[in-house]
Amino acid sequence: xxxxxxxxxxxxxERILREIESTDTACxxxxxxSVYDGEEHGxxxxxLEARIRNHDREIEKMCNFHYQGFVxxxxxxxxxxGEAQKLKNQVTDTNRKLQNEGKELIIAMEELKQCRLQQxxxxxxxxxxTLCLPVLEMYSKLREQMKSKRHxxxxxxxxxxxxxxxxxxxHYRFCKIMVDNIPKLREExxxxxxSDLKDFLESIRKHSDKIGETAMKQDCRYKQWKIIAKIVxxxxxxxxxxxxxxxxxxxxxxxHPRISTGxxxxxxxxxxxxxEVKTTSPMSEQDSGILDVEDEDEDxxxxxxxxxxxxxxxxxxxxxxxxxxxxETFESYYRKQRRKQARLVLQPPSNMHETLDGYRxxxxxxxxxxxxxxxxxxxxxxxxxxxxxxxxxxxALSKTIAALRTHSSYCSDPSLVLDLKNLIVLFADTLQxxxxxxxxLFDMLLEIQDQYSETLLKKWxxxxxxxxxxxxxxxxxxxxxDVYKKVVxxxxxxxxxxEKQPFPxxxxxxxxxPKVYSQIKEFIYACLKFSEDLHLSSTExxxxxxxxxNLLLTRTLSNCLQNVIKRKNVGLTELVQIIINTxxxxxxxxxxxxxxxxxxxxxxxxxxxxxxxxxxxxKDARHAxxxxxxxxxxxxxxxxxxxxxxxxxxMEPGSKASDYLVDLIGFxxxxxxxxxxxxxxxxxTACMSACKHLSTSLMQLLLEAEVRQLTLGALQQFNLDVEExxxxxxxxxxxxFQGDTLQLAFIDLRQLLDLFxxxxxxxxxxxxxxxxxxxxxxxxxxxxxxxxxxxxTSRKNNVFAQFRKNERDxxxxxxxxxxxxxxxxxxxxx
Numbered sequence: 001x002x003x004x005x006x007x008x009x010x011x012x013x014e015r016i017l018r019e020i021e022s023t024d025t026a027c028x029x030x031x032x033x034s035v036y037d038g039e040e041h042g043x044x045x046x047x048l049e050a051r052i053r054n055h056d057r058e059i060e061k062m063c064n065f066h067y068q069g070f071v072x073x074x075x076x077x078x079x080x081x082g083e084a085q086k087l088k089n090q091v092t093d094t095n096r097k098l099q100n101e102g103k104e105l106i107i108a109m110e111e112l113k114q115c116r117l118q119q120x121x122x123x124x125x126x127x128x129x130t131l132c133l134p135v136l137e138m139y140s141k142l143r144e145q146m147k148s149k150r151h152x153x154x155x156x157x158x159x160x161x162x163x164x165x166x167x168x169x170x171h172y173r174f175c176k177i178m179v180d181n182i183p184k185l186r187e188e189x190x191x192x193x194x195s196d197l198k199d200f201l202e203s204i205r206k207h208s209d210k211i212g213e214t215a216m217k218q219d220c221r222y223k224q225w226k227i228i229a230k231i232v233x234x235x236x237x238x239x240x241x242x243x244x245x246x247x248x249x250x251x252x253x254x255x256h257p258r259i260s261t262g263x264x265x266x267x268x269x270x271x272x273x274x275x276e277v278k279t280t281s282p283m284s285e286q287d288s289g290i291l292d293v294e295d296e297d298e299d300x301x302x303x304x305x306x307x308x309x310x311x312x313x314x315x316x317x318x319x320x321x322x323x324x325x326x327x328e329t330f331e332s333y334y335r336k337q338r339r340k341q342a343r344l345v346l347q348p349p350s351n352m353h354e355t356l357d358g359y360r361x362x363x364x365x366x367x368x369x370x371x372x373x374x375x376x377x378x379x380x381x382x383x384x385x386x387x388x389x390x391x392x393x394x395x396a397l398s399k400t401i402a403a404l405r406t407h408s409s410y411c412s413d414p415s416l417v418l419d420l421k422n423l424i425v426l427f428a429d430t431l432q433x434x435x436x437x438x439x440x441l442f443d444m445l446l447e448i449q450d451q452y453s454e455t456l457l458k459k460w461x462x463x464x465x466x467x468x469x470x471x472x473x474x475x476x477x478x479x480x481x482d483v484y485k486k487v488v489x490x491x492x493x494x495x496x497x498x499e500k501q502p503f504p505x506x507x508x509x510x511x512x513x514p515k516v517y518s519q520i521k522e523f524i525y526a527c528l529k530f531s532e533d534l535h536l537s538s539t540e541x542x543x544x545x546x547x548x549x550n551l552l553l554t555r556t557l558s559n560c561l562q563n564v565i566k567r568k569n570v571g572l573t574e575l576v577q578i579i580i581n582t583x584x585x586x587x588x589x590x591x592x593x594x595x596x597x598x599x600x601x602x603x604x605x606x607x608x609x610x611x612x613x614x615x616x617x618x619k620d621a622r623h624a625x626x627x628x629x630x631x632x633x634x635x636x637x638x639x640x641x642x643x644x645x646x647x648x649x650x651m652e653p654g655s656k657a658s659d660y661l662v663d664l665i666g667f668x669x670x671x672x673x674x675x676x677x678x679x680x681x682x683x684x685t686a687c688m689s690a691c692k693h694l695s696t697s698l699m700q701l702l703l704e705a706e707v708r709q710l711t712l713g714a715l716q717q718f719n720l721d722v723e724e725x726x727x728x729x730x731x732x733x734x735x736x737f738q739g740d741t742l743q744l745a746f747i748d749l750r751q752l753l754d755l756f757x758x759x760x761x762x763x764x765x766x767x768x769x770x771x772x773x774x775x776x777x778x779x780x781x782x783x784x785x786x787x788x789x790x791x792x793t794s795r796k797n798n799v800f801a802q803f804r805k806n807e808r809d810x811x812x813x814x815x816x817x818x819x820x821x822x823x824x825x826x827x828x829x830x
Contacts, residue, residue, distance in 0.1 A: 421530055524596060
């Protein structure tokens with residue numbers, strides 16, 4: 001076991017020796033430490049000594065090999081030493097000679113040195129003066145600019161002086177004085193620039209309405225050209241509406257005679273302007289903010305806000321505050337002041353609703369304010385931002401809408417409401433062109449549209465009243481073809497029989513029919529005007545027009561017709577003509593449907609299309625007129641019946657019917673002759689109603705309590721009057737009745753009178769209650785009342801004749817019949 005361990009130890013010592021030979025001296029420590037850590041330190045030292053001896057032998061061999069070369073080198077060095085001594089002696093002699101000869105040159109060099117020093121000092125002095133003179137010149141320029149109030153260039157000069165020139169000469173005393181004055185100069189520039197900004201803001205506040213007026217004029221001109229282009233395009237595509245489109249084009253050009261040039265002079269745009277004009281350059285420190293509007297050629301376009309306003313005070317002040325490190329202070333001040341101005345601008349005058357100019361000035365101020373802010377937003381970096389603009393606009397939008405809602409509610413003139421709508425649209429479109437959202441304004445216009453409809457309805461109510469009040473309620477006479485075509489052109493009427501008739505001839509309706517029809521169309525046009533430029537679809541426009549027209553027909557026109565019909569002084573002739581007129585107006589409703597369809601291009605078959613209710617309106621009016629005719633006829637009948645003067649105690653009847661009844665029948669004949677143009681059922685109903693009312697009134701006259709007694713002679717006279725009524729019914733005053741239908745109105749009276757005149761009580765009492773009874777329409781109570789009146793008369797006139805047998809028998813018969821009638825009445829009640 002000892003031999004393997006010695007081999008391993010020998011190998012380790014060999015490795016350590018190789019590492020000592022190949023390792024840097026500075027890093028040999030760890031290697032040696034490994035030797036001392038082992039137990040074979042003595043043996044390692046022996047090997048190390050043996051390795052040293054080997055290296056010494058190798059060195060000795062190498063020295064013996066190069067020894068001859070070393071000897072030769074020593075010999076050569078000895079020879080060189082002798083030559084070097086000679087050279088040293090020569091250099092010493094040469095140096096001594098040079099020193100003797102260079103004394104004068106040294107003196108000259110000293111003198112040259114002094115001259116060069118003086119020259120350097122002079123050059124340094126000139127350089128210092130060169131540095132100081134620009135500083136003094138810049139400072140002098142700065143004072144001159146401050147004196148002339150040119151603060152923006154002064155700030156530039158101050159910046160150059162502080163950052164470029166003063167650092168080069170900062171150690172001079174006068175420079176320190178300048179440096180101490182710089183903060184004061186900055187404050188002075190800051191204060192003066194702020195004063196210029198205040199002047200600018202005040203000027204902008206005063207003249208914002210002029211700026212807004214210019215912006216709205218530009219948008220208005222753009223819209224006018226857009227409308228003309230649309231009309232021209234429509235003329236090319238739709239020849240059927242060429243005349244109508246040409247009229248629209250002529251109206252626009254006539255309202256804006258300068259539109260044909262496409263330009264407008266600045267002088268004309270601001271002829272009435274009282275702008276505060278300054279003549280300084282844009283960089284001047286005395287600008288008020290509004291530039292002069294010079295007289296220029298007619299072809300100049302309307303200037304924009306940037307052409308009217310000099311924004312240089314804002315830019316200068318912003319730059320000055322930015323340079324001075326107070327940009328945030330400036331931004332805060334500017335925004336605060338503009339918010340105050342916005343609140344003032346958004347405060348409407350109390351009388352704004354009285355004229356359109358009040359609204360126009362209000363809108364111009366708002367537009368002018370936001371045009372300026374929009375320009376500031378796009379020409380400055382961060383003075384105002386989009387969030388700030390949006391916040392102002394939200395406030396402006398809410399206040400503007402609230403003000404418009406309040407003031408527009410006072411408007412009762414539809415023309416003013418329409419002009420206000422056009423102004424609001426122009427206001428909204430102008431601001432929308434600058435990127436402001438205006439959807440709420442258009443939503444508010446839909447609210448104003450309801451108010452506009454109400455004002456239109458009030459206006460047209462007066463129009464309809466005037467038409468109805470001024471109408472003569474007689475058919476329109478036509479004496480020539482031109483008059484005929486004129487009426488047909490106003491109202492869609494076709495009648496082949498009327499066209500064949502020679503002149504003169506008459507239309508069946510009166511003048512209020514074409515006038516009312518034309519006014520309905522004018523109302524539709526007025527509704528259409530409001531829908532323009534509201535960005536509504538054709539369906540929405542159609543729906544709006546139809547709803548408003550329905551209100552016009554069902555409420556306004558209907559009320560006017562009802563008022564005319566219910567007037568106290570309206571006659572039967574007028575009522576008949578109203579029925580004829582409403583019949584023709586009802587037929588014209590389909591043409592109104594077509595008219596609306598043509599102007600909105602929305603077919604009536606569309607699912608969501610609102611239908612016109614004109615048919616119902618005219619039917620209701622006609623029914624009301626019919627009822628009024630019936631009532632009027634009954635009143636006339638009552639008036640005639642008030643003239644009745646019967647002698648109920650007459651013993652013998654007259655030879656003819658009563659005079660009042662003859663007059664009444666004559667009146668009815670003449671009245672029903674006027675009903676020829678009425679629909680058949682209306683005339684028949686009126687005639688039947690009159691006859692029934694006459695029959696009922698005559699029955700009441702016969703049975704009234706004031707008539708306590710009557711004779712057979714009086715009853716026979718009454719029978720003559722009833723026969724006159726029956727004769728009138730048989731004559732057929734109104735065609736269309738079948739057989740004796742009209743006579744049935746007097747059947748109750750006829751059977752009652754026949755019963756008493758013929759004294760046929762046995763038949764009545766025997767057949768009572770049977771369907772085939774001869775006196776089926778005679779009520780027992782009615783017969784009893786009349787019988788009681790005749791019995792009282794018989795008793796009074798025959799007090800002394802009661803002892804005669806015939807009279808006693810008759811009295812007994814009356815008593816018996818009366819008793820049986822009471823029995824019938826009691827049995828009927830039970």
